[in-house]
Amino acid sequence: MIDLEAVKAAVAAVAGKRATVRLEGTRAGIIIDATGLDPQERDALEATVRMAATQPGVTEVRIAVTAERSTRRLIAVASGKGGVGKSTLAANLAIAMSRAGRRVGLVDADIYGPSQPRLMNVEGTRPTAKDKVLDPVPTPYGVPLLSMGQLVEPGKAIAWRGPMAAGALGQLVEADWGATDTLVLDLPPGTGDVQLTMVQKYRPAGAVIVSTPQDLALIDARRAIDLFEKAGIPIIGLVENMAGYVCPHCGEASDPFGNGGAEAAARELGIPFLGRVPLKIGIRTASDAGTPPAADPDDRIFMPIAAQVVAWLGKL
Numbered sequence: 001m002i003d004l005e006a007v008k009a010a011v012a013a014v015a016g017k018r019a020t021v022r023l024e025g026t027r028a029g030i031i032i033d034a035t036g037l038d039p040q041e042r043d044a045l046e047a048t049v050r051m052a053a054t055q056p057g058v059t060e061v062r063i064a065v066t067a068e069r070s071t072r073r074l075i076a077v078a079s080g081k082g083g084v085g086k087s088t089l090a091a092n093l094a095i096a097m098s099r100a101g102r103r104v105g106l107v108d109a110d111i112y113g114p115s116q117p118r119l120m121n122v123e124g125t126r127p128t129a130k131d132k133v134l135d136p137v138p139t140p141y142g143v144p145l146l147s148m149g150q151l152v153e154p155g156k157a158i159a160w161r162g163p164m165a166a167g168a169l170g171q172l173v174e175a176d177w178g179a180t181d182t183l184v185l186d187l188p189p190g191t192g193d194v195q196l197t198m199v200q201k202y203r204p205a206g207a208v209i210v211s212t213p214q215d216l217a218l219i220d221a222r223r224a225i226d227l228f229e230k231a232g233i234p235i236i237g238l239v240e241n242m243a244g245y246v247c248p249h250c251g252e253a254s255d256p257f258g259n260g261g262a263e264a265a266a267r268e269l270g271i272p273f274l275g276r277v278p279l280k281i282g283i284r285t286a287s288d289a290g291t292p293p294a295a296d297p298d299d300r301i302f303m304p305i306a307a308q309v310v311a312w313l314g315k316l
């Protein structure tokens with residue numbers, strides 16, 4: 001008598017959710033999803049699955065390997081100016097989308113101040129490369145990362161011009177992302193040539209624009225929207241960051257920069273409003289400590305925003 005559960009457990013231990021197991025008499029039939037694996041990885045996985053499935057009583061192991069065509073989507077996170085929380089949103093959006101079931105990677109293309117290694121708690125790490133193809137760095141949050149900051153000497157300023165920056169970004173985007181189906185791209189702030197080149201060259205599926213409630217930032221957000229529209233990239237929606245201040249002592253929310261400006265602006269511009277992220281000291285301290293709030297199972301701020309982006313992707 002073959003113990004189907006034992007066969008399933010042994011296969012799951014080496015292949016995770018990539019393999020499904022059926023028994024036909026004493027034969028084990030296994031389907032492996034090899035999406036995103038290169039040929040060597042696929043062969044290695046097939047061999048280990050075959051060994052794992054060879055349990056007492058199993059007379060034959062039949063393996064079928066399938067792979068979806070890779071349709072990796074790039075989501076650009078952009079802002080018209082610096083300091084509005086674009087990197088914070090990109091990190092948390094990536095984590096929240098991963099928690100919502102996408103296989104997400106994070107590309108930090110912010111040449112002026114790459115901050116993702118710190119936010120994702122992998123500061124000081126450098127990616128390895130195989131045949132000049134970079135291997136993304138794993139992070140504690142299940143979202144592998146590649147950052148412009150990992151390509152230069154620590155502490156050195158990056159003074160790249162457009163073509164160089166776009167070339168370096170190519171290395172990050174065209175890295176060995178394996179089974180990753182979604183790449184969140186943290187773009188440099190602003191709407192200059194560097195951004196336009198990046199957008200035109202790597203054609204994100206859509207863009208999320210981050211803005212603060214101040215009028216000035218919204219003017220900048222309009223410029224960012226314009227950049228994507230010029231390049232024919234759809235806008236997924238606008239996120240308002242630092243919206244309302246939550247007092248760390250009494251928990252009371254107030255609106256030092258006014259209320260509802262971003263939502264009204266989104267309506268006026270005919271783009272979806274994805275939600276607001278409050279100005280909260282806890283968000284800054286968590287970011288500085290490399291523990292993004294979206295990784296907290298109780299997160300109610302970033303998950304609803306991520307759910308809308310995941311739903312948007314699902315319709316493509």
Ligand SMILES: Nc1ncnc2c1ncn2[C@@H]1O[C@H](COP(=O)(O)OP(=O)(O)OP(=O)(O)O)[C@@H](O)[C@H]1O
Pocket residue numbers: 079081082083084085086087088089110113115189241242243277278279280281282283284285287288
């Ligand atoms: N909602 C928030 N509440 C509190 N602090 C925040 C919030 N959003 C961002 N911050 C803090 O504001 C600072 C700037 O945020 P962040 O680096 O994400 O902005 P950015 O737009 O990516 O800036 P840059 O132009 O430097 O790339 C960081 O210290 C961050 O922790």
